[in-house]
Amino acid sequence: MVSFPNCKINLGLYITNKRDDSYHNLETVFYPIPLRDVLEVVPAKSSEPELHISGKAVAGNKEDNLVWRAYKLMQKTFGERMPLLDIYLHKSLPMGAGLGGGSSDGAFMLRLLNEYCKLSLSEEQLAAYALQLGSDCPFFIYNTPQFAEGRGEQMEPVAIDLSGFSIQIICPQVHISTAKAFAMIKPQKASYNLRELANLPVVEWRDQISNDFEAAVFSQHPQLADIKQQLYNQGAIYASMSGSGSAIYGLFSKGHQATIQSDTAFERFYV
Numbered sequence: 001m002v003s004f005p006n007c008k009i010n011l012g013l014y015i016t017n018k019r020d021d022s023y024h025n026l027e028t029v030f031y032p033i034p035l036r037d038v039l040e041v042v043p044a045k046s047s048e049p050e051l052h053i054s055g056k057a058v059a060g061n062k063e064d065n066l067v068w069r070a071y072k073l074m075q076k077t078f079g080e081r082m083p084l085l086d087i088y089l090h091k092s093l094p095m096g097a098g099l100g101g102g103s104s105d106g107a108f109m110l111r112l113l114n115e116y117c118k119l120s121l122s123e124e125q126l127a128a129y130a131l132q133l134g135s136d137c138p139f140f141i142y143n144t145p146q147f148a149e150g151r152g153e154q155m156e157p158v159a160i161d162l163s164g165f166s167i168q169i170i171c172p173q174v175h176i177s178t179a180k181a182f183a184m185i186k187p188q189k190a191s192y193n194l195r196e197l198a199n200l201p202v203v204e205w206r207d208q209i210s211n212d213f214e215a216a217v218f219s220q221h222p223q224l225a226d227i228k229q230q231l232y233n234q235g236a237i238y239a240s241m242s243g244s245g246s247a248i249y250g251l252f253s254k255g256h257q258a259t260i261q262s263d264t265a266f267e268r269f270y271v
Contacts (some may be wrong), residue, residue, distance in 0.1 A: 001116045004036040005108035007099035008139065009169070009242040009249050011160070011197060012209035014190035015182070016149075023135070024182055027149045027190045029158055029197055030100075030139045033167065035269055037093050037101065039067065039108055041116060044084035055091035065089075066106030066133050073129060074113050081117055094171040094267060098243025100140065106133040107140035127153075147195050159198045165237070166252045167271040170227050172264045174246040176217055181244040184216035202251060205238040213244045223264045224248060234258035 011029040018024050037055075044050070051068050062068050067089050075082045087109075093101030107130045114121045121129075123141055130137035135151040146155040192209050200208060218225035224241065227248045231239040235258065236250035250258060257270060 001042075001112060002038065002040045003108050003112045005039055005093075005101070005104040005140070006036045006143070007033050007093050007101050007104055008136075009033055009099065009167075009247075010211065010240070011205075012192065012194045012240075013211040013213065013243065014192075014194075015185045015187045015212045016190055017187045023151050024185075024187065025150055026152060027147075027194055028152070029160065029194050030136070030146050030148055030152075030155075031160060031162065032140075032143050032145070033099070033169070033271055035093060035099075035169070035271065037105055038088075038090040039105060039112060040088040041085045041112060042088070044086045047084065049084045049086060051087045051089065053089050053091060056093075056095065058089075058091055058095065066102050066137070067109045069133055070106045070109035070129075071113065073132060074110065074117075074119075077129075078117070078119065081119065082113070083117070094247065096175055097171045097247040098176070098241065098245050099169070099171075099247050100136050100243070103134050103137045104140045106130065107137045111141065147197075156195070158195070162202075162251065164254060165202070166254050166256055167249055168231065168236075168252060168258055169242075169247055169249045169269040169271070170231075170260055170266050171247045171269070172221075172224060172227065172262065172266040174221050174224065174264060176221070176245040178244045181213050181217055184220075185212055188212075202237055206232075211241050214241050217241065217245045221246065223262055227260055227262055227266075230260050231258050 013028040127138035127141045145160045148155045231250035239250040
């Protein structure tokens with residue numbers, strides 16, 4: 001059985017306060033983007049299940065991979081109902097870019113196992129399991145535009161449709177430590193109520209919404225600020241960093257593409 005985990009971008013992102021459990025509360029809109037990895041499960045060829053990864057190199061060991069953790073979580077929970085499987089993950093999505101590629105892989109593994117093993121779990125139940133993998137994993141269970149708060153796990157649907165725009169995503173080969181990015185943030189009240197974003201014309205987003213990580217991250221990596229400005233200079237209606245970076249995206253009129261120049265190597269994607 002095959003599935004295709006996609007990524008997301010953040011439309012606005014505010015860090016509102018630090019919690020007693022060391023996490024931060026945030027407010028954002030998650031928006032799914034049709035750039036995808038490939039995930040497949042088949043009956044194991046031996047008595048030991050395996051995770052096979054192709055495509056982009058993935059750092060870390062198997063035990064830390066969210067796809068493997070999702071499988072082990074379901075094994076622990078459902079025991080004999082969870083068969084021995086060989087798992088094949090082909091990585092196309094950039095990692096550590098603020099696009100949620102790893103989180104999506106883990107969440108889609110839960111969804112795939114629910115279908116493959118006929119567990120009949122609801123989206124709410126799957127989201128609860130996904131939260132054990134990571135704060136933004138539950139979003140990929142629903143995989144529709146969502147206003148999110150708390151750690152990112154408290155969500156409600158928002159009626160945002162960007163299909164009338166071209167989305168260009170620039171992914172520089174710059175690693176942003178999420179923990180370091182949070183450490184540089186001074187939490188404060190959100191400057192815009194993102195629950196209402198669907199009512200705000202996209203042409204007004206530039207002046208109304210923002211990503212709290214940008215100031216700190218751009219001060220450390222000014223080439224990212226330059227990429228964002230290039231997107232605006234070449235006609236972006238709205239441009240922003242996604243998550244804590246390093247991906248920068250721009251919304252353009254349909255069919256428009258910007259030409260980006262940077263001393264830092266990067267990948268580009270068009271939607």
